[in-house]
Amino acid sequence: MQAIIGKVGDYLVRGCEKDDVPTVIRINGETLPEHYSDFFYYEILGEFPEAFLVAEVGGSIVGYVMARIEYGFSHLKRLGLSRKGHIVSVAVLEEHRGKGVGSILMEKAQEAMGARGATESYLEVRVSNDQAINLYQRLGYRTSGRLEAYYKDGEAALVMALPVGH
Numbered sequence: 001m002q003a004i005i006g007k008v009g010d011y012l013v014r015g016c017e018k019d020d021v022p023t024v025i026r027i028n029g030e031t032l033p034e035h036y037s038d039f040f041y042y043e044i045l046g047e048f049p050e051a052f053l054v055a056e057v058g059g060s061i062v063g064y065v066m067a068r069i070e071y072g073f074s075h076l077k078r079l080g081l082s083r084k085g086h087i088v089s090v091a092v093l094e095e096h097r098g099k100g101v102g103s104i105l106m107e108k109a110q111e112a113m114g115a116r117g118a119t120e121s122y123l124e125v126r127v128s129n130d131q132a133i134n135l136y137q138r139l140g141y142r143t144s145g146r147l148e149a150y151y152k153d154g155e156a157a158l159v160m161a162l163p164v165g166h
């Protein structure tokens with residue numbers, strides 16, 4: 001079992017392990033309309049294990065964050081290319097929300113991305129997901145763009161970004 005890297009209340013945060021991926025996929029299916037191939041989860045875990053984290057309570061996984069490092073144009077109005085952390089997916093089961101689980105998952109993923117040289121973190125979020133947008137704003141993320149018809153159902157996404165690693 002991976003070492004505990006964070007704690008909030010009775011919730012523990014640790015690195016995701018291969019055996020955890022089916023549970024992560026189940027949580028994604030229960031909480032988010034966007035789904036990825038099973039292979040994608042294992043690919044992210046293999047490439048960026050330090051930024052693929054799970055939260056558990058009483059030995060049961062109740063949330064996760066999956067992130068990776070990319071190289072591309074900055075979302076923070078900086079000129080040129082930058083090393084960016086991309087929060088690909090974050091989810092917490094409904095009954096465990098509002099207890100700081102999402103915040104600590106995000107904070108620990110940002111730390112991991114900063115340690116890997118990222119200068120910023122960014123994510124996409126549905127324009128209708130007020131709960132998530134509020135969380136990201138509390139964490140310091142600011143809207144840097146909007147992607148029309150980003151999701152399969154045609155809904156737009158906000159792009160939100162935050163400096164990290166400083």
